[in-house]
Amino acid sequence: MQYNFDTVVDRSNNFAAKYDEVGRKFGRDDLIPLWVADMDFKTAEPVIEAIRQRAEQGIFGYTSRPESYFEVAGQWLKKRHGWDVDPGLMIHSPGVVPSLSMLIRYFTDPGDKIIIQPPVYYPFFDVVRSNDRVLVENPLKVADGQYVMDYEHLEELARQGASMLLLCSPHNPVGRVWHKEELVRLGNICLRYGIRVIADEIHSDLIYSRHKHTPFAGIAEDFRRNTITCLAPSKTFNLAGLQASIAIFPDKKSRARFDKVLGDLDIRRNNCFSLVAVEAAYRYGEEWLEQVNRYIAANFAYIQHYCRKYIPEIRPNYPEGTYLVWVDCRGLGLDKNQLHDFMINKARLALDDGYWFGDNANGYMRINAACPRSILAAALEQLRQAVEEHIR
Ligand SMILES: Cc1ncc(COP(=O)(O)O)c(C=O)c1O
Numbered sequence: 001m002q003y004n005f006d007t008v009v010d011r012s013n014n015f016a017a018k019y020d021e022v023g024r025k026f027g028r029d030d031l032i033p034l035w036v037a038d039m040d041f042k043t044a045e046p047v048i049e050a051i052r053q054r055a056e057q058g059i060f061g062y063t064s065r066p067e068s069y070f071e072v073a074g075q076w077l078k079k080r081h082g083w084d085v086d087p088g089l090m091i092h093s094p095g096v097v098p099s100l101s102m103l104i105r106y107f108t109d110p111g112d113k114i115i116i117q118p119p120v121y122y123p124f125f126d127v128v129r130s131n132d133r134v135l136v137e138n139p140l141k142v143a144d145g146q147y148v149m150d151y152e153h154l155e156e157l158a159r160q161g162a163s164m165l166l167l168c169s170p171h172n173p174v175g176r177v178w179h180k181e182e183l184v185r186l187g188n189i190c191l192r193y194g195i196r197v198i199a200d201e202i203h204s205d206l207i208y209s210r211h212k213h214t215p216f217a218g219i220a221e222d223f224r225r226n227t228i229t230c231l232a233p234s235k236t237f238n239l240a241g242l243q244a245s246i247a248i249f250p251d252k253k254s255r256a257r258f259d260k261v262l263g264d265l266d267i268r269r270n271n272c273f274s275l276v277a278v279e280a281a282y283r284y285g286e287e288w289l290e291q292v293n294r295y296i297a298a299n300f301a302y303i304q305h306y307c308r309k310y311i312p313e314i315r316p317n318y319p320e321g322t323y324l325v326w327v328d329c330r331g332l333g334l335d336k337n338q339l340h341d342f343m344i345n346k347a348r349l350a351l352d353d354g355y356w357f358g359d360n361a362n363g364y365m366r367i368n369a370a371c372p373r374s375i376l377a378a379a380l381e382q383l384r385q386a387v388e389e390h391i392r
Helices: 022-026 045-057 068-081 096-107 123-130 151-159 180-192 221-225 233-237 252-265 272-284 286-310 336-346 373-391
Strands: 090-093 113-116 134-137 141-143 146-148 164-168 196-200 227-231 245-248 324-328 364-368
Touching: 045 272, 068 090, 068 272, 090 096, 090 252, 096 123, 096 164, 096 196, 096 227, 096 245, 096 252, 113 123, 113 151, 123 134, 123 164, 151 180, 164 180, 180 196, 180 221, 221 227, 233 272, 233 286, 286 373, 336 373
Parallel strands: 113 134, 113 164, 164 196, 196 227
Antiparallel strands: 090 245, 141 146, 227 245, 324 364
């Protein structure tokens, strides 16, 4: 089936955070929303059909997850990433961020140090702080125009002791798909100093051109034993509102420990729609994913071309993975508050501010490129006009 991602879907009645919370978050309603990471595209038709059929049953009682649910997820990981995972080591969780928070709470102790690598998805800061752990930052560096990990600094931090490292792979917001060699260097440091790795691989199906996602836990047996991976079909297939993710444990014992946490909170079950949607997505969604990834990559090219030609002060990256474009706006000469104000009150855009992702990201903004090109075109035109007025 051929999908048409140019179609603008009216989300005014969609109860969409991305649209309905703009006023509350940015102080005015008349902004083009390119912030929170969901897509303005309808998901794959087989997923919609599975939900439709489930809805028509008209009974939405407690669910019982069939074994096929995790088996299909395992087949997906094998096919897309060449990674063999025992479905018996998978567990359902309502979201990756809830998993991160529960893992911190139940697999470390209060006061323990947890390492993150900013600029990074800002809930990484929140889950550490809100669970009374000590946040330790190993900022990414820029080398030859690209973000890389700082292994020397990481080793220094590791030497001072840390219990856990939150790895973002691919890395939101800078769009890096970490090479195997990069992950091996990081993983070896963590092994050497007894630091458990939580690999957030939620963006791992959104990969472009020659890049290839390497599942961190799939690199070697000692890495596997030291890692808990969190992933989900929610970014891949635009299903965030269904609240279903998967965590993958190294052994039955640690899985059972997490299962007890879920049991205590009584959140072990899928809701009735995620149950059928996730399985349909992993079983039948690949055709849609191939097409949406091509469309998003063309959006990246469109943004680059537009900025080069009309707004050279704005320098977007071309992400290797994720659908989030990391935009260097330092050419505008604005501080972080001025840039925030400029995007809202001059360009009329709702974007993620760079500084939300860390102190080393002032002057940057993040644009969500998973939308019809006409929306991007309108946003870039508003940005161009605002920049022209600012510079004149
Ligand atoms: C790196 C990363 N992890 C987790 C999430 C959110 O996951 P969930 O909605 O399953 O909590 C996002 C969403 O943007 C993300 O970028």
